[in-house]
Amino acid sequence: MSNPFARLSLNTMTTKNWTLRQAAEATAAAGLPAIGVWRDRVAESGVELSAKILRDNGLRVSSLCRGGFLTGVDDGPAAVDDNRRAIDEAATLGAPELVMVMGGIPDRDLVGARARMAQRLADLVPYAAERDVRLALEPLHPVFCADRAVICTLTQALELAAPHPARSVGVVVDTFHVWWDPALAGAIAAAGAQGRISSFQICDWLVPMAADPLVSRGMMGDGVIDFAAIGALVRDAGYVGDVEVEIFNEAVWATDGSTVLETMKQRYHDLVWPTLAG
Amino acid sequence: MSNPFARLSLNTMTTKNWTLRQAAEATAAAGLPAIGVWRDRVAESGVELSAKILRDNGLRVSSLCRGGFLTGVDDGPAAVDDNRRAIDEAATLGAPELVMVMGGIPDRDLVGARARMAQRLADLVPYAAERDVRLALEPLHPVFCADRAVICTLTQALELAAPHPARSVGVVVDTFHVWWDPALAGAIAAAGAQGRISSFQICDWLVPMAADPLVSRGMMGDGVIDFAAIGALVRDAGYVGDVEVEIFNEAVWATDGSTVLETMKQRYHDLVWPTLAG
Numbered sequence: 001m002s003n004p005f006a007r008l009s010l011n012t013m014t015t016k017n018w019t020l021r022q023a024a025e026a027t028a029a030a031g032l033p034a035i036g037v038w039r040d041r042v043a044e045s046g047v048e049l050s051a052k053i054l055r056d057n058g059l060r061v062s063s064l065c066r067g068g069f070l071t072g073v074d075d076g077p078a079a080v081d082d083n084r085r086a087i088d089e090a091a092t093l094g095a096p097e098l099v100m101v102m103g104g105i106p107d108r109d110l111v112g113a114r115a116r117m118a119q120r121l122a123d124l125v126p127y128a129a130e131r132d133v134r135l136a137l138e139p140l141h142p143v144f145c146a147d148r149a150v151i152c153t154l155t156q157a158l159e160l161a162a163p164h165p166a167r168s169v170g171v172v173v174d175t176f177h178v179w180w181d182p183a184l185a186g187a188i189a190a191a192g193a194q195g196r197i198s199s200f201q202i203c204d205w206l207v208p209m210a211a212d213p214l215v216s217r218g219m220m221g222d223g224v225i226d227f228a229a230i231g232a233l234v235r236d237a238g239y240v241g242d243v244e245v246e247i248f249n250e251a252v253w254a255t256d257g258s259t260v261l262e263t264m265k266q267r268y269h270d271l272v273w274p275t276l277a278g
Numbered sequence: 279m280s281n282p283f284a285r286l287s288l289n290t291m292t293t294k295n296w297t298l299r300q301a302a303e304a305t306a307a308a309g310l311p312a313i314g315v316w317r318d319r320v321a322e323s324g325v326e327l328s329a330k331i332l333r334d335n336g337l338r339v340s341s342l343c344r345g346g347f348l349t350g351v352d353d354g355p356a357a358v359d360d361n362r363r364a365i366d367e368a369a370t371l372g373a374p375e376l377v378m379v380m381g382g383i384p385d386r387d388l389v390g391a392r393a394r395m396a397q398r399l400a401d402l403v404p405y406a407a408e409r410d411v412r413l414a415l416e417p418l419h420p421v422f423c424a425d426r427a428v429i430c431t432l433t434q435a436l437e438l439a440a441p442h443p444a445r446s447v448g449v450v451v452d453t454f455h456v457w458w459d460p461a462l463a464g465a466i467a468a469a470g471a472q473g474r475i476s477s478f479q480i481c482d483w484l485v486p487m488a489a490d491p492l493v494s495r496g497m498m499g500d501g502v503i504d505f506a507a508i509g510a511l512v513r514d515a516g517y518v519g520d521v522e523v524e525i526f527n528e529a530v531w532a533t534d535g536s537t538v539l540e541t542m543k544q545r546y547h548d549l550v551w552p553t554l555a556g
Contacts, residue, residue: 211489
């Protein structure tokens with residue numbers, strides 16, 4: 001039987017209180033091959049040392065989180081510059097995918113915000129392509145449309161990606177953000193057929209929600225998401241990349257990181273891996 | 279110039295602490311022609327007396343809220359029975375539209391819940407049609423998919439309605455629930471072309487959200503929704519029916535109902551009516 005954990009990746013947000021070195025060493029010690037890295041963790045050590053830490057621990061970098069926030073009215077050039085830096089960081093880290101959370105609405109003009117986002121994405125694509133970094137557009141749950149992400153569905157992410165080559169612009173499938181979508185099956189199949197699935201991120205939708213939706217993500221099995229159903233869609237779409245566990249949750253963050261890692265491995269083994277392997 | 283309030287309707291949830299008689303008398307005194315009624319207010323007086331109160335105040339009943347909750351595993355027959363009673367109530371009240379909030383997921387099987395909902399809707403359609411009551415399918419914001427409504431988009435509501443005649447099954451456009459939807463323009467146009475817009479409900483999306491999303495609705499103008507943009511879509515889709523203000527909000531509920539009514543009229547006059555009239 002193949003190694004159940006051959007595609008499992010720890011996103012550093014799940015063990016938020018660990019430094020990059022702590023997360024990398026624990027991930028390697030737990031027998032995981034990959035890690036998804038947030039820029040704040042990289043900034044602590046600097047990008048060169050971060051790259052060395054990840055290499056020394058033999059880890060793939062499944063993604064760098066995150067670029068984006070490209071919807072502002074006045075800060076467009078500064079935001080594009082910051083995204084260029086994020087692309088450079090991804091290239092240095094050997095992260096093939098830069099997760100893009102595109103930003104909310106600075107005013108009431110949702111149509112305008114979406115138009116600015118599309119234009120600034122187009123501005124960034126050549127720069128990313130030259131560095132072999134793919135911009136991975138992440139649709140967030142519509143509860144975040146106002147303050148974080150005007151991309152609300154996978155279908156919409158694919159429409160935004162369509163003018164660009166699949167090797168330069170992909171999409172993220174995050175169970176927490178997409179599980180409710182009545183058009184999900186068709187959208188995942190289309191993303192796979194286009195070769196655009198950049199990342200499969202997993203965590204659960206808790207009921208009741210936390211007071212702040214941002215930290216209402218749960219460990220797989222603690223909420224209502226059917227991981228077998230969504231896992232089958234992703235598998236049948238041909239995705240063979242890493243599976244990143246990214247959990248924003250105060251209780252998880254208050255738990256010892258090693259315990260979180262063990263729980264995450266167990267839940268992945270029980271709830272996600274059987275379908276992906278199937 | 280035509281009366282700006284000729285289509286404005288107070289939903290009883292907005293003035294939650296009023297009895298049906300208080301709400302009806304205040305609505306009529308404020309010069310509004312219509313009221314949207316929740317079943318709990320009707321139950322307090324009984325349906326016959328409620329109908330008389332509404333008639334005596336010369337009010338149209340823009341909708342009865344609500345039927346639905348048809349996704350359960352074991353309580354299907356009881357839920358269908360309760361919906362038949364809701365249809366009877368709507369007929370007695372002279373409410374042409376029964377708003378349907380279809381229910382959440384009792385387990386992790388979203389696909390199964392949606393299938394049960396579709397079957398039970400089909401069971402109810404002939405009963406509703408015989409009584410000249412339209413079942414108005416309401417997509418709720420996806421934040422409520424788990425606990426309240428597995429219909430998450432207007433497009434999905436139209437697909438569910440498609441097998442049934444437009445005079446028997448319609449859809450609700452509620453700004454709070456649909457404002458984020460990247461497919462909104464096409465869906466509203468399609469709903470209009472099919473003659474299926476049962477109700478246009480308005481309130482705002484607050485930022486930050488209330489800790490409980492259910493009561494995070496705001497008075498028009500207090501949040502981020504572009505009422506001119508959505509109003510134009512509804513107008514261009516040919517909708518000429520009532521515009522119901524339905525707000526779940528602790529601060530609004532703690533305010534004197536007459537003050538709420540005056541604020542609601544002013545905001546409607548300033549933010550919504552110009553577009554609908556245009």
